[in-house]
Amino acid sequence: MRHNNPFENQQVEHAxxxxxxxxxxxxxxxxxxxxxxxxxxxxxxKPGEFxxxxxxxxCGKSTLLRLIARLEETSAGEIAFSQGAQAAYTPETxxxxxxxxxxxxxxxxxxxxLGLPKSDLPLAARALHQxxxxxxxxxxxxxxxxxxxxxxxxxxxxxxxxxxxxxxEPLGALDALTRIEMQELIESxxxxxxxxAVLVTHDVQEAIALADRVVLIEDGRITLxxxxxxxxxxxxxxxxxxxxEESILARVLQHPARAPDAVLGDISLQKSVNQVQWAV
Amino acid sequence: xxxxxxxxxxxxASLKRSGKRQAFRFGATQLLSWALPVALIVLWExxxxxxxxxxxxxxxxxxxxxxAWKLALSGELWxxxxxxxxxxxxxxxxxxxxxxxxxxxxxxxxxxxxxxDTSLQMIRNIPALALIPLVIxxxxxxxxxxxxxxxxxxxxxxxxxxxxxxxxxDRGLIEMAxxxxxxxxxxxxxxxxPGALPSILVGVRFALGLVWVLLIVAETISAQAxxxxxxxxxxxxxxxxxxxxxxxxxxxxxxxxxxxxxxxEKYWLRWHPAYQ
Numbered sequence: 001m002r003h004n005n006p007f008e009n010q011q012v013e014h015a016x017x018x019x020x021x022x023x024x025x026x027x028x029x030x031x032x033x034x035x036x037x038x039x040x041x042x043x044x045x046k047p048g049e050f051x052x053x054x055x056x057x058x059c060g061k062s063t064l065l066r067l068i069a070r071l072e073e074t075s076a077g078e079i080a081f082s083q084g085a086q087a088a089y090t091p092e093t094x095x096x097x098x099x100x101x102x103x104x105x106x107x108x109x110x111x112x113x114l115g116l117p118k119s120d121l122p123l124a125a126r127a128l129h130q131x132x133x134x135x136x137x138x139x140x141x142x143x144x145x146x147x148x149x150x151x152x153x154x155x156x157x158x159x160x161x162x163x164x165x166x167x168x169e170p171l172g173a174l175d176a177l178t179r180i181e182m183q184e185l186i187e188s189x190x191x192x193x194x195x196x197a198v199l200v201t202h203d204v205q206e207a208i209a210l211a212d213r214v215v216l217i218e219d220g221r222i223t224l225x226x227x228x229x230x231x232x233x234x235x236x237x238x239x240x241x242x243x244x245e246e247s248i249l250a251r252v253l254q255h256p257a258r259a260p261d262a263v264l265g266d267i268s269l270q271k272s273v274n275q276v277q278w279a280v
Numbered sequence: 281x282x283x284x285x286x287x288x289x290x291x292x293a294s295l296k297r298s299g300k301r302q303a304f305r306f307g308a309t310q311l312l313s314w315a316l317p318v319a320l321i322v323l324w325e326x327x328x329x330x331x332x333x334x335x336x337x338x339x340x341x342x343x344x345x346x347x348a349w350k351l352a353l354s355g356e357l358w359x360x361x362x363x364x365x366x367x368x369x370x371x372x373x374x375x376x377x378x379x380x381x382x383x384x385x386x387x388x389x390x391x392x393x394x395x396x397d398t399s400l401q402m403i404r405n406i407p408a409l410a411l412i413p414l415v416i417x418x419x420x421x422x423x424x425x426x427x428x429x430x431x432x433x434x435x436x437x438x439x440x441x442x443x444x445x446x447x448x449x450d451r452g453l454i455e456m457a458x459x460x461x462x463x464x465x466x467x468x469x470x471x472x473x474p475g476a477l478p479s480i481l482v483g484v485r486f487a488l489g490l491v492w493v494l495l496i497v498a499e500t501i502s503a504q505a506x507x508x509x510x511x512x513x514x515x516x517x518x519x520x521x522x523x524x525x526x527x528x529x530x531x532x533x534x535x536x537x538x539x540x541x542x543x544x545e546k547y548w549l550r551w552h553p554a555y556q
Contacts, residue, residue, distance in 0.1 A: 069459060071455060071459060093459070094459070094460070095456070095459050097452065097456065099452065101452050101453055101456040103453060103457075103470065103471065103474070104551050104552070105474040105475075105477075105551040105552075106470070106551070107551075114457070114460055114462070114470070115457075115460040115461045115462055115466075140550075140551045141551075142551065142552070142553045156460075160460075
């Protein structure tokens with residue numbers, strides 16, 4: 001049923017026409033000294049796809065993202081990008097970090113315009129408008145709240161019209177309400193701009209809410225690659241959503257997944273799952 | 281509904297009042313910071329009038345002011361002030377400029393640090409004033425000698441703080457800027473220099489404090505003009521009031537330099553929560 005979902009097919013077709021880039025991660029390993037953080041990881045991301053990488057702290061998910069971002073070099077294997085028929089392509093990539101990394105000595109608008117020529121300041125203003133912070137253009141980053149800073153960081157990433165947006169736990173430090181707001185904003189901007197997105201998170205619910213695919217990394221290997229075929233926007237109360245969340249969490253926690261019917265009936269278990277999801 | 285209408289007027293009135301009170305409080309703080317110096321001067325004047333202080337040891341403030349007035353009228357004061365200020369400014373520019381340049385160099389390039397830092401750290405431990413005999417042998421008692429002394433003293437605080445500032449720029453910001461395509465001069469201008477600026481300005485303030493100390497010593501050794509020369513000259517003629525004018529001038533110039541440095545901090549670091 002999941003593979004024949006008409007919505008998903010439509011989505012992928014539509015995405016292919018836009019500016020997303022395809023990624024092929026081929027047998028990539030990464031070692032720091034003696035420690036092998038990634039062990040022969042293979043991952044294929046279609047153009048315009050939204051992939052979430054989940055896993056426990058220290059499993060190597062952030063390292064994989066940094067490799068895709070070319071912030072670090074692979075120890076073995078290679079990562080290739082493709083745009084349309086073009087192979088061996090270097091995409092326009094932007095990274096959003098957990099801390100907003102705004103330059104405190106530049107006003108909000110000039111932070112968004114970082115790396116743009118001066119004549120493109122109106123573009124920065126438009127990007128700021130897209131994230132709903134047009135009126136804060138002349139403020140210093142120091143006076144913004146954590147959520148607002150992340151929105152500025154998102155505007156800064158999007159103003160370059162990236163073909164690939166990499167999100168390294170960008171919402172990890174935000175409160176629950178701001179988090180949901182930001183997730184909706186990221187989703188809508190992704191749908192509008194059509195870039196390929198890779199999100200690293202330890203919040204399984206966030207991964208399911210946003211991603212076309214959820215990839216689980218355990219001990220440096222990909223151990224689960226789950227397609228999420230729910231229609232967007234995704235309601236968290238949806239039973240299918242809850243079932244997926246339950247099965248992925250159970251996999252992360254290395255419990256055997258229960259049969260769907262049993263889970264929906266068993267409220268106490270669901271409660272305990274909700275309690276642990278923040279800890280994962 | 282009606283209660284809110286009634287209560288609005290008093291609220292606004294109290295807002296206005298609190299605004300006034302704030303302005304008053306600001307003025308009061310300003311006044312308070314000057315209360316101690318003014319009280320000391322009044323006490324000093326009273327003590328001199330009552331004959332507790334001999335005018336040879338400490339002339340009354342009025343005498344000091346009149347001496348300053350006379351010097352100002354004759355133009356002597358302005359010549360000396362001009363000469364001293366020029367020495368301070370040029371010494372600061374040379375020493376500070378070199379300190380900044382070398383600090384940027386060793387902070388940015390590992391090789392430069394390996395090459396230069398050990399030697400500079402060794403030289404740093406020599407007090408600038410210990411060089412006086414050597415400086416006199418090298419440069420005589422010329423302007424160059426004074427310039428050299430001031431420049432050497434100013435060099436190290438600025439060098440050290442610039443080096444430290446460059447090294448302590450947030451790595452995350454640099455990584456971010458690189459991933460946004462910045463490198464070379466734009467990276468330096470937009471990320472590294474502003475990140476190092478708070479530390480560099482600390483160095484500037486230290487250096488400005490040192491300038492006057494070094495200048496006083498340099499000018500009292502030997503000079504044909506300058507505030508130090510004026511005071512040494514006045515001492516020979518037992519003009520205690522002129523000596524005091526010189527000392528007070530140094531205090532004023534020091535305060536002026538500090539105000540300037542604060543102004544720079546306030547402008548350049550206006551993004552910093554601590555300076556808002």
